[in-house]
Amino acid sequence: MKLPPFEYACPTKLSEAVALLAARNGDAKLIAGGQSLVPMLAFRLAAPALLVDLRKVPDLRKIDISTNGIVLGSMVRWCDVQADARLRTAHPLLRAAVAHVAHYQIRNRSTIGGSIAHADPAAEIPGIALTCEADIATVGTAGARVIKAADFFIGPLMTVLEPDEIIVEIRLPAWPAQRRWGFQEFARRRGDFAMAAAAVWYDQDDGGKARNAHVGAIGIGDRPQRLPAVEAVLNGRMIDEATIAQAEAAASAAVDPQTDIHASADYRRALVGTMVERALKSARHSTSEISDVGES
Numbered sequence: 001m002k003l004p005p006f007e008y009a010c011p012t013k014l015s016e017a018v019a020l021l022a023a024r025n026g027d028a029k030l031i032a033g034g035q036s037l038v039p040m041l042a043f044r045l046a047a048p049a050l051l052v053d054l055r056k057v058p059d060l061r062k063i064d065i066s067t068n069g070i071v072l073g074s075m076v077r078w079c080d081v082q083a084d085a086r087l088r089t090a091h092p093l094l095r096a097a098v099a100h101v102a103h104y105q106i107r108n109r110s111t112i113g114g115s116i117a118h119a120d121p122a123a124e125i126p127g128i129a130l131t132c133e134a135d136i137a138t139v140g141t142a143g144a145r146v147i148k149a150a151d152f153f154i155g156p157l158m159t160v161l162e163p164d165e166i167i168v169e170i171r172l173p174a175w176p177a178q179r180r181w182g183f184q185e186f187a188r189r190r191g192d193f194a195m196a197a198a199a200v201w202y203d204q205d206d207g208g209k210a211r212n213a214h215v216g217a218i219g220i221g222d223r224p225q226r227l228p229a230v231e232a233v234l235n236g237r238m239i240d241e242a243t244i245a246q247a248e249a250a251a252s253a254a255v256d257p258q259t260d261i262h263a264s265a266d267y268r269r270a271l272v273g274t275m276v277e278r279a280l281k282s283a284r285h286s287t288s289e290i291s292d293v294g295e296s
């Protein structure tokens with residue numbers, strides 16, 4: 001379908017991009033990779049008068065890794081995450097999740113900032129941001145602010161972003177080499193959005209018991225969800241078969257999915273339990289590194 005008419009601007013400064021958005025008072029939209037926005041325009045789900053392209057704004061494509069953590073510029077694409085060998089050890093969970101995002105061609109254009117701003121409840125990286133307690137740094141006419149991922153997503157395709165606000169960075173806390181992690185997703189076809197997915201990580205005390213467990217579920221509601229009831233099952237316990245079985249049951253009990261055209265609520269509830277179970281089983285054998293086997 002043809003897109004609705006729009007004006008187009010391609011600023012070379014962040015301040016210029018903010019001013020362009022502010023001048024239209026909600027009737028302008030940023031375009032990053034365009035992989036969600038262009039279909040939205042084609043389906044007339046959005047019809048802004050102006051598109052503000054971020055591709056020439058400097059400093060939005062950086063990937064900084066230090067002992068303080070990882071800073072991803074909002075225009076970092078999925079293929080950039082996959083190409084950066086440092087992230088294999090600096091954030092294996094992020095890399096594992098990105099391998100499930102869409103297909104090669106789409107990963108060459110789509111950006112992490114676009115995905116976070118678009119806030120699809122079945123998208124992998126909003127779930128990773130939530131589970132890893134990411135900070136989302138923005139700039140708008142009211143100035144700069146840093147928003148915790150837990151406060152950022154407020155509903156399907158809804159965030160706390162103001163119309164003149166631009167995501168500039170996604171900041172992930174540092175990832176210790178010994179951390180155990182797992183990411184499991186079920187989708188109808190490889191590269192589809194998740195029907196359900198689970199992201200799991202925990203540290204271990206000297207005796208090997210789990211501590212600091214974080215469990216997130218994706219694709220099971222109107223936004224990604226942390227599962228504190230599952231984390232409570234894991235903390236202070238060996239991650240053995242009995243603990244994993246309890247965690248699986250706790251995960252199914254903790255979510256309240258709706259029946260939709262893809263699956264019934266009961267199916268999704270069972271599926272998220274299975275994803276948590278599989279993620280925990282793979283976490284027991286995880287290393288700090290991930291291979292690229294299986295990426296499409």
Ligand SMILES: Cc1cc2nc3c(=O)[nH]c(=O)nc-3n(C[C@H](O)[C@H](O)[C@H](O)COP(=O)(O)OP(=O)(O)OC[C@H]3O[C@@H](n4cnc5c(N)ncnc54)[C@H](O)[C@@H]3O)c2cc1C
Pocket residue numbers: 029030031032033034035036037038054074075100101102103106109110111112113114115117118122123124125161165166167168191192193194
């Ligand atoms: C066929 C297909 C399959 C896909 N499968 C998956 C999948 O399995 N998993 C998944 O997670 N995603 C999937 N996607 C989505 C894709 O991976 C991108 O995450 C998504 O398109 C958004 O990134 P983008 O850079 O293209 O953003 P755009 O489409 O350019 O923008 C999306 C929205 O974000 C806003 N925006 C963009 N950048 C910023 C910014 N810096 N600050 C504030 N707002 C901003 C835009 O105004 C717009 O509202 C798929 C897309 C397609 C077309």
